[in-house]
Amino acid sequence: MKPLTLYTNPNSRGRIVRWLLEELNVPYDIKVLQYGDEIKAADYLALNSMGKVPAITHGDVVVTETAAICAYLADQFADRQLAPALDSAERGTYYRWLFFAAGPLEMATSAKAFNWRLDADNAQSVGCGLYQDTLNTLESALTQSLYICGQQFTAADVYVGSHIHWGLMFNTLESRPAFTEYVQRLQARKAAIRANELDDALLTT
Structure with a gap:
């Protein structure tokens, strides 16, 4: 399984992605970023140039924007049935x-x-x-x-x-x-x- 990391802060929309990950019941890592210098640091801006959380990395794939992350994860773990069937x-x-x-x-x-x-x-x-x-x-x-x-x-x-x-x-x-x-x-x-x-x-x- 490709490594999955959530970049988040507990006072952010990252809570939405955390909830979805718990619903999916898949292994993931957490990287907590503090507002200020950490969230605007060069290494994080290389992932998300907006300097916002949440973001995820899934193997080599980077996804930002919470709705996009939710849609992506539901499709990647389709066996968990958190999205309706494609033909429905x-x-x-x-x-x-x-x-x-x-x-x-x-x-x-x-x-x-x-x-x-x-x-x-x-x-x-x-x-x-x-x-x-x-x-x-x-x-x-x-x-x-x-x-x-x-x-x-x-x-x-x-x-x-x-x-x-x-x-x-x-x-x-x-x-x-x-x-x-x-x-x-x-x-x-x-x-x-x-x-x-x-x-x-x-x-x-």
Whole structure:
């Protein structure tokens, strides 16, 4: 098996990838980078010139951007069934929500957090449109089935669920029943609990 390393910080989106790795139950190494000099050091910038975490190396392959890492890992370890089959109708749904969370949802919640103007005058020019439209779209999807792609838990749930969880924590998402019930269901998973314990332990070292 090719060596797999996660570059992360416990106060980062690296927690999403940690959770996914625990769901996959595959061996991996952790490289914790501190904000400041370590994350901007030349050796790390050679892997990710953005100087951000997370990133992974898988053998000679480098992957950055959290949604891309999730999609890559689910495909690399396809036997763990954390992505719908390639020839299934749910595969398109899976991609839709992975990138909905990476695009419109993150944009809308960032705008909320930093009081950026989103209104009828500029909604057509930004990726998320109006804030309420983004939330309503997500809420509608979560009321249709147990998970974001149907009855199968996937890497998209790890990614989408993490964004919703943080949005609720930081009040950038309204506390709607569909959101809170979904997050509670996901956070009760053994891999999610284990991943949180591992990352929380890093906060005290």
